Amino acid sequence: MSSASGSSPANGGGDSLPITDPSSRSLALSWFGYHPAEFDETVLLKHAPPYLTQREATQAANEEPSPSPVTPIGELSRFPLELLSFIVQFADLQSISVLRLVNRRMRLIVDDSIPYKFLIQHIPDTLSALKSADATQHFTVDELYVTLCRKSCAFCKDMGTYLWIPECVRCCFNCLNETPHLMPLIESDAKTLFGVTKKVLSDIPSMLSIPGTYGMVELYHGRRFRLYSQTRVVQAAIAHHGGDESYNAWLETDGMKARVAFSRPSRRGISKPTFYLSARFMAATPLPYFDLATRKLHHGLVCRGCQIAMIRSRHLMATHSVAMTIIRKQARMWVEDNLFEHFGECKDAQDMWDFMHEARNVSVDMSREKTEAWLPGFSWLWFVYEL
Numbered sequence: 001m002s003s004a005s006g007s008s009p010a011n012g013g014g015d016s017l018p019i020t021d022p023s024s025r026s027l028a029l030s031w032f033g034y035h036p037a038e039f040d041e042t043v044l045l046k047h048a049p050p051y052l053t054q055r056e057a058t059q060a061a062n063e064e065p066s067p068s069p070v071t072p073i074g075e076l077s078r079f080p081l082e083l084l085s086f087i088v089q090f091a092d093l094q095s096i097s098v099l100r101l102v103n104r105r106m107r108l109i110v111d112d113s114i115p116y117k118f119l120i121q122h123i124p125d126t127l128s129a130l131k132s133a134d135a136t137q138h139f140t141v142d143e144l145y146v147t148l149c150r151k152s153c154a155f156c157k158d159m160g161t162y163l164w165i166p167e168c169v170r171c172c173f174n175c176l177n178e179t180p181h182l183m184p185l186i187e188s189d190a191k192t193l194f195g196v197t198k199k200v201l202s203d204i205p206s207m208l209s210i211p212g213t214y215g216m217v218e219l220y221h222g223r224r225f226r227l228y229s230q231t232r233v234v235q236a237a238i239a240h241h242g243g244d245e246s247y248n249a250w251l252e253t254d255g256m257k258a259r260v261a262f263s264r265p266s267r268r269g270i271s272k273p274t275f276y277l278s279a280r281f282m283a284a285t286p287l288p289y290f291d292l293a294t295r296k297l298h299h300g301l302v303c304r305g306c307q308i309a310m311i312r313s314r315h316l317m318a319t320h321s322v323a324m325t326i327i328r329k330q331a332r333m334w335v336e337d338n339l340f341e342h343f344g345e346c347k348d349a350q351d352m353w354d355f356m357h358e359a360r361n362v363s364v365d366m367s368r369e370k371t372e373a374w375l376p377g378f379s380w381l382w383f384v385y386e387l
């Protein structure tokens with residue numbers, strides 16, 4: 001255990017977290033904040049084809065030396081540029097891809113539209129994932145842009161680093177893992193459990209899953225599933241059945257039978273609860289946060305102090321609720337400034353900081369490279385074991 005808790009750092013500067021000196025602050029962030037790639041590997045990542053084709057990317061690369069386009073854009077020429085930009089902003093992402101193919105003049109107009117420009121510039125992988133998931137027709141440039149510029153998860157106040165595709169909303173890893181709202185439905189279950197038809201479902205935003213391994217349970221799915229938001233399915237089902245009263249009557253009869261059959265253990269393959277535990281992650285893809293004030297993109301950082309706290313608290317995880325509180329804390333994401341504020345209340349991060357300075361006599365201005373040279377084989381895993 002750290003014996004340095006509460007003691008002064010060895011450099012004599014008296015600094016303890018949170019510190020204000022820029023170089024120490026930068027060192028603290030590099031030690032205690034990191035983006036967990038292992039979380040991103042549980043969800044839908046970018047897949048070929050990219051959002052822009054190779055030809056489009058080449059055209060974009062050759063944009064500068066080319067003469068100004070002279071080919072007209074038909075009836076659209078009657079509109080001022082401001083209005084065309086407005087049209088681009090509120091068009092769906094799939095229509096925009098088609099519009100860009102009209103001619104070079106149209107492509108320049110689309111690419112100059114500010115919200116679209118930011119999407120292409122900052123989240124090409126998210127766009128690529130949406131294209132692979134056959135979901136670009138459901139969401140407008142503006143919807144995705146607004147979501148990109150919102151930091152918080154739509155279901156809690158934490159920073160969200162994922163896009164939940166069926167509703168184009170931002171969510172955090174913890175909510176993706178456990179919030180009932182973020183449990184998608186596959187087509188057959190949507191029809192059976194809510195009494196809707198394929199025609200009704202065709203009017204609801206949806207996405208197609210990509211074969212791969214998903215979720216904390218790391219389940220491989222070779223088939224592609226069309227996934228729907230359960231909330232949207234319920235709304236459509238109420239309209240389809242002719243209102244709340246008729247829908248509730250259906251739920252008490254046929255709906256009840258369907259739910260009983262649904263809850264029976266599967267005789268072959270994986271069980272429905274296990275399937276849906278990982279299906280949640282099929283419907284999400286990484287989405288960094290774009291801060292409009294600073295024009296900076298944030299991918300989110302977790303606190304190593306909180307992660308160490310989880311490892312040290314394993315013996316306390318006697319009940320599900322205690323375990324979930326501890327697990328939830330270690331997966332919480334922050335932007336740099338907020339993480340630094342968090343250090344002020346994170347005892348484990350403070351203990352680690354003191355430990356690093358006093359027990360190992362590491363100066364606050366010592367770089368990570370110097371630390372490695374001073375202590376060959378240094379790694380965070382080693383550090384965890386030493387605690």
Ligand SMILES: [Zn+2]
Pocket residue numbers: 153154155156157158160171172173174175176
């Ligand atoms: Zn959340």
Ligand SMILES: [Zn+2]
Pocket residue numbers: 303304305306307342346349
């Ligand atoms: Zn912490």
